Amino acid sequence: MAQESGNQSPSISSSNPRNSHQASQFQLLGQRRFLPFFGAQALGAFNDNVYKNVLVILATYQAASYSNLHPALLTNVAAGLFILPFVLFSGMAGQLADRHDKSRVLQTVKAAEILIMAVAGVGFATRSMEVLLGALFLMGMHSTFFAPAKYGLLPEVLRDAELVGGNAMVEMGTFVAIVLGTLVAGLLAAEGSVPLIVTVLIVIAATGFLSSLAIPKLPAAAPTLKINWNPWTSTWDNLRAAAESRTVFLSILGISWFWFYGAVVLAQLPLYTKDVLGGSEQVVTVLLVMFSAGVGIGSLLCERLSGHKVEIGLVPFGSIGLTVFAVDLFFATLTLPGNGLSAREFIQASGSWRVLLDMALIGMFGGLFIVPLYAMVQQRTRREVMSRVIGANSILNAVFMVVAAGLAALALHAGLTIPQLLLLTGVLNAFVAIYIYSLVPEFLLRFIAWLLIHFVYRLDRRGIENIPEEGPALLICNHVGFADAIVISAACPRPIRFIMESSIFKIPVLSTIFKGMKAIPVASAKEDPAVYERAFQLVAAELRDGNLVCIFPEGKLTPDGEIGEFRAGMMRILKETPVPVVPMSLSGLWDSMFSRKYKQVWKRWPRRFWARITLKVGELIAPEQADVQCLRQRVVELRGPAR
Numbered sequence: 001m002a003q004e005s006g007n008q009s010p011s012i013s014s015s016n017p018r019n020s021h022q023a024s025q026f027q028l029l030g031q032r033r034f035l036p037f038f039g040a041q042a043l044g045a046f047n048d049n050v051y052k053n054v055l056v057i058l059a060t061y062q063a064a065s066y067s068n069l070h071p072a073l074l075t076n077v078a079a080g081l082f083i084l085p086f087v088l089f090s091g092m093a094g095q096l097a098d099r100h101d102k103s104r105v106l107q108t109v110k111a112a113e114i115l116i117m118a119v120a121g122v123g124f125a126t127r128s129m130e131v132l133l134g135a136l137f138l139m140g141m142h143s144t145f146f147a148p149a150k151y152g153l154l155p156e157v158l159r160d161a162e163l164v165g166g167n168a169m170v171e172m173g174t175f176v177a178i179v180l181g182t183l184v185a186g187l188l189a190a191e192g193s194v195p196l197i198v199t200v201l202i203v204i205a206a207t208g209f210l211s212s213l214a215i216p217k218l219p220a221a222a223p224t225l226k227i228n229w230n231p232w233t234s235t236w237d238n239l240r241a242a243a244e245s246r247t248v249f250l251s252i253l254g255i256s257w258f259w260f261y262g263a264v265v266l267a268q269l270p271l272y273t274k275d276v277l278g279g280s281e282q283v284v285t286v287l288l289v290m291f292s293a294g295v296g297i298g299s300l301l302c303e304r305l306s307g308h309k310v311e312i313g314l315v316p317f318g319s320i321g322l323t324v325f326a327v328d329l330f331f332a333t334l335t336l337p338g339n340g341l342s343a344r345e346f347i348q349a350s351g352s353w354r355v356l357l358d359m360a361l362i363g364m365f366g367g368l369f370i371v372p373l374y375a376m377v378q379q380r381t382r383r384e385v386m387s388r389v390i391g392a393n394s395i396l397n398a399v400f401m402v403v404a405a406g407l408a409a410l411a412l413h414a415g416l417t418i419p420q421l422l423l424l425t426g427v428l429n430a431f432v433a434i435y436i437y438s439l440v441p442e443f444l445l446r447f448i449a450w451l452l453i454h455f456v457y458r459l460d461r462r463g464i465e466n467i468p469e470e471g472p473a474l475l476i477c478n479h480v481g482f483a484d485a486i487v488i489s490a491a492c493p494r495p496i497r498f499i500m501e502s503s504i505f506k507i508p509v510l511s512t513i514f515k516g517m518k519a520i521p522v523a524s525a526k527e528d529p530a531v532y533e534r535a536f537q538l539v540a541a542e543l544r545d546g547n548l549v550c551i552f553p554e555g556k557l558t559p560d561g562e563i564g565e566f567r568a569g570m571m572r573i574l575k576e577t578p579v580p581v582v583p584m585s586l587s588g589l590w591d592s593m594f595s596r597k598y599k600q601v602w603k604r605w606p607r608r609f610w611a612r613i614t615l616k617v618g619e620l621i622a623p624e625q626a627d628v629q630c631l632r633q634r635v636v637e638l639r640g641p642a643r
Helices: 017-022 025-030 035-061 071-099 102-126 129-157 160-191 194-212 231-242 246-267 269-277 281-306 314-332 343-348 352-379 383-413 418-439 441-456 484-491 502-506 508-516 529-544 569-576 628-639
Strands: 457-462 473-477 496-501 520-522 548-551 581-587 611-617
Touching (some): 035 071, 035 160, 035 194, 071 102, 071 129, 071 383, 102 129, 129 352, 129 383, 160 352, 246 352, 246 418, 269 281, 269 418, 281 314, 343 352, 383 418, 418 441, 473 569, 484 496, 484 581, 484 611, 496 502, 520 529, 529 569, 581 628
Parallel strands (some): 473 548, 473 581, 496 520, 496 548
16 A cells, blocks of 8 residues: 555655645746746647647648548548557556656657658658658657656646646647647648648657756666567566556556447547538647547646645546547437538538537546546556656557547447447447446545535535555544545545444445445444454554554444544554554534434435535644544534534
């Protein structure tokens, strides 16, 4: 479990991370540790899409001038050549980024981009499809070696509270670059001037390189790592590094599933627009803009909705939207009269706004789905293997995208229509999500906690900065209701292991929730000596591993809303494993359906929604200064008169 703890970069350790939760994600654009990197990566994505789309458009509309291959075959060959390097070289790319200064790796890749665009210029000038496809393959290599350094750099220059915002800015920048790249490519292809095309590509690459030169230097994560130049064995090395943490590996599978989903949806857009909606190329662009704008909005919303922490409870929320709006897109699909409708004609057509809204919402919920997953991988991966884990992510992303293309082709060949394929993808997303959340209940439990404190209650957090960002601590709190642990876990940026009365594990729904939270069951020594001793062993192991453990010292739910006497069990914990104590208090839950204020079940129905509840966290207490009475008094003082 120690390997899943967050990592802090030495480059920012002297700063005060507690103030960062007040800052907007956009303030990162004013800081050197982020802005040059953001510019370099956004310009890289922009250039990728300008070049790919110019190539595809010219290959489609001027095929005879460039190649004897059928345009449809040429388009698929181009897509395959761009993805192939991710499969072949991501293993080495991850190792190189861990072995060397990531800023130097990024600068080298950006310098190579200028040379690749020069090669592409030769291809355009000579109308050689072989040279152009070779340059496209090299751009795929460029992206392959860029990605591990790119995502591996973020947790080294950002604080934990900034990870979600930083990833959101990167995803937003990427999808804006995709939209702009598509639009600029269309303009360049329509102009048809080879010198203009080549000049634009080289200028973008050179600007990205200049931006990368301002990225601050970073110490190598694993300077003694020996690079494995064998593409197959290095790939397996990366996958093994990713599999160190089950949660990280399953998060990577979740990210890869999003790229599978996106590959199916976006690949169908041209034919969906032409054959189903009766739209022109302009309508394809409008739909792509709506999707990309949705991803950007969803990504930026993550920071606000997560409270400036890695909130994986947003992942199930995102997956719900991906299914709901893919299914709605099937029912919203309409066949418009005419052919080749312009963007204005399509927008003015009855029912078109529902299609546009579905595309935007698919993108938005996709952003809510993917940003917390990227941040989760970065937060819970050891720094020494960070880039190799990102390399493994690139490998699996590429494999999932290739599989998506193959399965979509088979489904269409079997007779499915494009709207039916989109419906199938949405339904399949629901089954995949259910499967992943059954393997890692933490996602679903965080979603329940997120819903509880955003829609059922309004949680007022006070003194959360007193919870240590790293290292072990024993959290103590008064026990008001069955939802106390869920509320505390939702408020705390770190995972917590709760000590819970063993009898609660016999209650059907609560049993599932607390088992998913990996709560530690405890019983009295008289009732079950084995469970009693086992609980202390598990608590000691968790604290030795540097984790947070929370205990409700009253040992039971309050029967009258007041704070009862504290039991001495926590003193044995502190004696066996001396760690700082964090006193906390909960108030506002006594009148809730989760307390024991009302004996009859039918009287527990919520009397009002969005009631305010408060969690107060006091300053750390050293273990040698802790005793039962002083700890109880501190919790009483924190809570005050409210219940």
